[in-house]
Amino acid sequence: MSAVKVTFLGTGSTGDPSRRCGSTAVSLPDGTVILVDTSGGNEIWHALREASIDVARIRVIVLTHQHLDHAAGLPFVLFRLAMAGMAADGYRGPIDVCAPAAAVDDLRRMCETLFPGMFTPWWIGDRVRWHGCTSDQYVWGLELRDDGTTSPTTARLGTPGDALPEGVVATISTMAVSHGAPPVPAQAVRIDAALANGEVRRVVISGDTGPNLGFTRFAGGVDLLIHEAIESESLGANPFLVFGTGHVTAASAGKVAAASRVKRLALHHLNARTGQHPETVRAEAAEHFTGEILVPNDLDTTEV
Numbered sequence: 001m002s003a004v005k006v007t008f009l010g011t012g013s014t015g016d017p018s019r020r021c022g023s024t025a026v027s028l029p030d031g032t033v034i035l036v037d038t039s040g041g042n043e044i045w046h047a048l049r050e051a052s053i054d055v056a057r058i059r060v061i062v063l064t065h066q067h068l069d070h071a072a073g074l075p076f077v078l079f080r081l082a083m084a085g086m087a088a089d090g091y092r093g094p095i096d097v098c099a100p101a102a103a104v105d106d107l108r109r110m111c112e113t114l115f116p117g118m119f120t121p122w123w124i125g126d127r128v129r130w131h132g133c134t135s136d137q138y139v140w141g142l143e144l145r146d147d148g149t150t151s152p153t154t155a156r157l158g159t160p161g162d163a164l165p166e167g168v169v170a171t172i173s174t175m176a177v178s179h180g181a182p183p184v185p186a187q188a189v190r191i192d193a194a195l196a197n198g199e200v201r202r203v204v205i206s207g208d209t210g211p212n213l214g215f216t217r218f219a220g221g222v223d224l225l226i227h228e229a230i231e232s233e234s235l236g237a238n239p240f241l242v243f244g245t246g247h248v249t250a251a252s253a254g255k256v257a258a259a260s261r262v263k264r265l266a267l268h269h270l271n272a273r274t275g276q277h278p279e280t281v282r283a284e285a286a287e288h289f290t291g292e293i294l295v296p297n298d299l300d301t302t303e304v
C-alpha cells in the first residue's frame, strides 16, 4: 500500500444507536496502524475485524479524552493485543498509549478495574508505554521510526512540502482542546505520515471539541481534517448552546476547515438526529467549506 489509509471504525457518539462510537484507524504505508480512540466497548473488536485490520499491527493508541464513547474500548484493544502476543510469531513489543496527561491514571485504573491482572506478565505486562500528553509546549509529539521504535519528541508541525526527519515514518502530535460539561482534559491529534517516495500526508482528528484558539495553526493545510459535527443548525441546534457543551455544529466545522485551508473535510461523531441526516450535515458545512466533504458511515475508508 503506497497511501495512508483512514478507516472510520465508528462515526457516532453515545447519542446515535445506529452508529458505532468514535474510533478511527490510520494505516501507514508499511502496515503499521495508529488507532485514534477506541469506541465504547467490545464494538471496537467487531469493527476492527469487519474492517480486516490486524490488531497485532496496532503500535500506537491515541485517546482524545476519557469519555466512555471514546475510551471504554481501550481494555478490549489491550486484551486483544495481549492475546495476539501469545501467538508463536506474535508481536510482543511495546505499545504506545497517548492520552491527555491528566487522564492517564484514570485510564490505567479503568483497564485494571475491568480486567484485573491486565498489566501483569501473564497478560500485557509492561508492554504498554503510557504517554501523558501536555500542552505546555503547545503540542506534544511521538515519532515512529522505520526500525519500529518510537520516542516522544517536541513536535515540529511541518507545513505542506516539508519532509519528515530521516528514518521517521510518522509523527503524532496533540493539542489540548476544550471539551465537556463539566470540562475534561481533551486533545486533537495530528498524524504526519511519510509515503515511500518521501512525500508526507497529514491528517488531523479534532476529537470532541468546542471552538479553540490555535486550531487553525494545528490543522493548517492538512490533507484531511476529521472533525466532530455532533449537531446541525439546519436541524434546529443553537450553536452557542452546543459550544457550551464543548462541541460544535456542522456549520462550525465547515468554518474551521475553511479557515484552516485543509484539502478535505470528514464529519463524524454524529448524534441520533444528525446521524440520520448526513446529507443535511454535509450541505451545512459546504456553505462554508468549498473542498470535498465526507460524512462517512462506519467502516468507510479513504486514502490520503
Ligand SMILES: [Zn+2]
Pocket (backbone or CB within 6 Å): 065, 067, 179, 180, 208
Ligand atoms: Zn466527549
